[in-house]
Ligand SMILES: O=C(O)C1=C[C@@H](OP(=O)(O)O)[C@@H](O)[C@H](O)C1
């Protein structure tokens with residue numbers, strides 16, 4: 320996950336490859352609640368790991384459910400319908416699929432068994448309506464109190480005493496603000512069927528109907544068959560008397576069909592022969608958002624699919640503008656609004672009033688951000704109309720606000736797409752607060768970058784060159800971390816070559832032998848560790864002895880040449896920070912920002928001294944000083960790629976600077992370059 324303030328996405332040109340998507344949020348949280356209410360243990364496979372499921376799991380734990388992880392499988396031992404904890408305060412973040420169903424389940428349990436629970440969330444959750452559900456639960460006799468504004472969380476359900484739950488009359492619920500209220504009642508009311516069946520009647524229009532199908536499907540998996548009226552299947556639902564949640568033993572969570580929409584869109588935009596292949600969810604999905612495929616096809620995408628997979632290619636180009644009632648796919652429809660940037664006319668998405676009460680006011684947010692991209696947008700209470708810029712020359716780059724809404728971040732990342740190879744100006748986007756994707760898809764951007772293709776010249780590079788012990792490694796890795804960029808410690812490649820020379824017993828002066836070893840270097844970086852031929856060499860790479868040998872082997876032109884391609888390969892999305900001696904002068908001479916870092920040799924010797932001492936390695940300041948002078952001499956005077964600033968390098972003498980000051984200096988210089 321990119322846990323940084325902003326993520327710059329350079330112009331994307333095409334996409335191809337395979338992506339396995341994380342589990343469905345809607346299925347995960349329903350399954351967790353059902354397993355938590357059932358007796359016995361349910362083994363849940365492929366559960367989504369994200370903010371929304373984390374809050375549900377924390378709630379189940381607080382309520383006394385057993386949770387045991389066994390590799391990728393989560394074993395949930397339920398409370399069997401009996402409250403194990405009668406009091407709890409539950410924080411449910413911004414997860415509608417946790418807040419609404421838990422409110423219903425705990426209201427019923429608290430009334431029947433005596434209990435008192437407080438449910439709260441993030442500030443936005445306290446602006447998301449829940450009044451229709453509370454009204455329905457109060458009809459049943461469940462005591463519920465608003466702790467903030469009437470109609471919204473936070474709530475207190477139950478008052479510690481038993482209450483009469485009356486199920487003679489049908490429970491009436493409105494479904495025109497959110498289908499989650501009906502889902503919540505369907506999931507919870509089996510708890511109150513010991514004496515008689517319960518009917519839930521829907522008042523007025525029900526929105527987002529396919530989510531009710533997910534609910535009914537999963538209830539059936541847990542042994543509860545809801546009766547419906549064939550003539551009007553969304554008017555009323557009856558839970559039979561004596562309904563009991565029965566664990567299915569094992570249950571598998573499909574990948575998320577709403578998350579799939581971004582990759583279906585990517586396939587529709589990409590102009591390659593190879594498809595974007597999506598795995599984990601397919602045309603057999605029980606999730607309504609799989610119908611996004613139809614909408615994407617209507618816009619021109621070529622979609623193949625089967626059980627658990629989809630393959631998408633660009634079909635019609637430009638995409639065809641559509642006019643579509645999106646009530647059945649409220650979440651995935653947001654993706655259509657961004658695809659509309661690439662269509663041949665005005666796309667109109669209607670019947671989406673619920674967008675206004677989700678993670679943010681999504682109609683307003685989408686309109687504001689698409690306008691930044693050069694689109695003309697008309698919004699109404701329940702529709703949005705998007706007309707793309709007249710031609711790519713009217714496309715705008717921009718900084719995208721994401722409103723703490725995962726879908727805003729994921730959708731608008733697609734605006735970085737520039738389907739015409741080489742076309743200028745290319746559009747790039749800066750996504751603010753990219754970690755909001757943690758709600759349902761923490762590694763979304765990693766997945767996007769795994770499929771997206773770019774003109775390599777568009778991938779930004781910051782080079783940081785400088786002498787030994789100038790602190791360039793620390794500076795580079797911190798700048799890379801702050802920007803979410805890849806890091807190339809080119810010195811490590813030379814040190815690894817030195818180790819390989821040592822291990823092979825080769826002569827460091829034998830240029831051809833060393834170059835041959837460098838060309839075959841089997842070096843891998845993983846989670847801050849380095850592996851040479853499978854062996855962890857992180858510590859050996861740092862030894863003074865290795866550094867000295869590296870300085871010797873790196874004088875050979877053939878060795879530098881052998882490592883050149885390896886270094887270029889680090890230039891990957893979303894960008895690269897490369898540190899070394901000749902990053903700006905030789906390896907990335909066109910890098911948009913080159914920094915040359917210096918510090919006095921005395922300063923550097925002192926830093927290296929305290930670094931070694933703090934690691935418990937004995938060191939002598941005078942010999943370090945002599946050593947550094949010798950290495951400087953060798954690095955500056957070697958025939959190939961001598962250590963010197965690139966002509967257009969920014970000079971930074973960090974002798975009197977803290978690490979943070981150095982980092983801020985580089986980030987400011989980078990921001991100026993971007994302008
Ligand atoms: O039941 C569910 O899992 C959901 C229902 C939909 O909400 P509404 O019914 O409020 O439209 C959807 O937007 C949400 O992301 C998940």
Ligand SMILES: C=C(OP(=O)(O)O)C(=O)O
Nearest residue numbers: 413414415416650677678
């Ligand atoms: C509306 C959404 O979430 P929630 O489940 O919180 O309603 C969503 O994921 O788009």
